[in-house]
Amino acid sequence: MDITTVADDLIVVHDGLEVIRLEHLEPSTTHHVRGHDITTRARPAGALLCRFATVNDVHFGETECGKIDNDPNGPIQRPLHGEASYPDTMNQGAVAEIATIDPTVVIVKGDLTNAGRPEEFAAFEACYRTAFDDKLHVVRGNHDAYEGQHEYAGDRWIEMPGVVVALIDTTIARHTTGTITDEQIDWLDDHLANTDRPVIVMGHHQQWIPGGDMSHRGEDYFGLHPDASDALDELFARRTKALAYTAGHTHRHRVRHMSCGAPSIEIGCVKDFPGTWAEYRVYEGGIDQVVHRISTPDALSWSERCRHLYSDFAVDYESYALGTLEDRCCTIPLR
Numbered sequence: 001m002d003i004t005t006v007a008d009d010l011i012v013v014h015d016g017l018e019v020i021r022l023e024h025l026e027p028s029t030t031h032h033v034r035g036h037d038i039t040t041r042a043r044p045a046g047a048l049l050c051r052f053a054t055v056n057d058v059h060f061g062e063t064e065c066g067k068i069d070n071d072p073n074g075p076i077q078r079p080l081h082g083e084a085s086y087p088d089t090m091n092q093g094a095v096a097e098i099a100t101i102d103p104t105v106v107i108v109k110g111d112l113t114n115a116g117r118p119e120e121f122a123a124f125e126a127c128y129r130t131a132f133d134d135k136l137h138v139v140r141g142n143h144d145a146y147e148g149q150h151e152y153a154g155d156r157w158i159e160m161p162g163v164v165v166a167l168i169d170t171t172i173a174r175h176t177t178g179t180i181t182d183e184q185i186d187w188l189d190d191h192l193a194n195t196d197r198p199v200i201v202m203g204h205h206q207q208w209i210p211g212g213d214m215s216h217r218g219e220d221y222f223g224l225h226p227d228a229s230d231a232l233d234e235l236f237a238r239r240t241k242a243l244a245y246t247a248g249h250t251h252r253h254r255v256r257h258m259s260c261g262a263p264s265i266e267i268g269c270v271k272d273f274p275g276t277w278a279e280y281r282v283y284e285g286g287i288d289q290v291v292h293r294i295s296t297p298d299a300l301s302w303s304e305r306c307r308h309l310y311s312d313f314a315v316d317y318e319s320y321a322l323g324t325l326e327d328r329c330c331t332i333p334l335r
Helices: 086-099 118-135 182-194 226-238 297-305 317-322
Strands: 002-006 011-015 018-022 030-033 036-039 048-055 106-109 136-139 156-160 163-167 199-202 242-247 254-257 263-266 276-283 286-293 330-333
Touching (some): 002 036, 002 286, 011 030, 011 036, 018 030, 086 118, 118 136, 136 163, 163 182, 182 226, 242 286, 242 330
Parallel strands (some): 048 106, 106 136, 163 199, 199 242, 242 263
Antiparallel strands (some): 011 018, 030 036, 048 276, 156 163, 254 263, 276 286
8 A cells, every 4th residue: 555645635555456536625634544654745834826737757659668678688568458558548637637627737757758750749739739839838858869869858937926936958869868057056046036936947857866875976976976966956046046956867756855954856757657646735935846646547556566666687666666655745835
C-alpha cells in the first residue's frame, strides 16, 4: 500500500489497483486509513492565487519500457496484444486529471518524445495542445534533440497570479547531459532583478549538488553540468525571488537543497511507475507541490506492471521512482 498524495485537503492511497481517495478535508487533521494515521498538510497563509500543473518525460513513440540501449535485460514491459500504446494511455490519463483542477497553465518539462520524430511530436500536440491550447507551455528534453532537432527550444518567462515560472531550455542537442549557458544565467538574473513575484525555475535536467551520490564531479554527469549547477546555485543565493528549481529527466521523485537552502526538486515520469503529474497551489504565503499518481484504470494497470523495471540491473526502481511522501508533497516557502 502506498500513501501516494497528501495535501491540505486531500489524501490518496493506492493499494494495488484500488484507489482510496479522501477529499474536502480540513488542513492539519488526522484520518485513519487502512491501519495508518495520516495527517493532512498545513495550508500556507493567505489566499489561493492560482493553480498550475506540470508533467515531464511523457515519451510519445516509446514502445519498450525499461529497455537500456540494446541490452536484453530488464524486465522490459511492452503492451499486450490489443492494448493501446502506453504513452497514449498514461498521457491521456494525465490530461484528464489535470483538466479537473482548471489549471492556469500546464507546463511540460521535456522528453516529449522517444526520438524526436515528426509523428511523435504530432502525437504530443494532439494530446496536450488539443486539451490546453494556449495554456500549454513546453520545453524540449534530450530525447527530443538527439538528431539536432530544435522543436520547443528556447527559454520562456511565464507569468501567473502570484508566481512566475522561468522555463529554461537545458538541452544540448545530440547529448544526454544538459547545461545552462552564461547567457541564460544572465537572462534569468535580469528577470529576477525586475520581477515583483516569486519565481520557480524549471528545466528538463536535474541539478548537480555535491554530497551523497553526487560526490563525483565530472563532465559526464547525467544531468546539468556541475559548472552550470553551481552558477544556478549562486544565482539563487543572490536573488531571493527565486524559490526552487524543478526538473524531470531522472524519472524519480526527490528533493535536495542548494547551498542557499532553496529546494532542487525532481518529478517522476508520466510514462511508467508510478506515473505522475504535479500540481502547484500558489498561496500568498507559499506554494504547495502536490504530486498525483495517474489513476485512470488503464493507467494504473500499466504503471503497476512497471514497479520492478531494471531489477535485472539490481535497481530497486519502485523505491527509486516513488521517493518519499515528503519528496512528492511539500511546501515551497517564500524566501
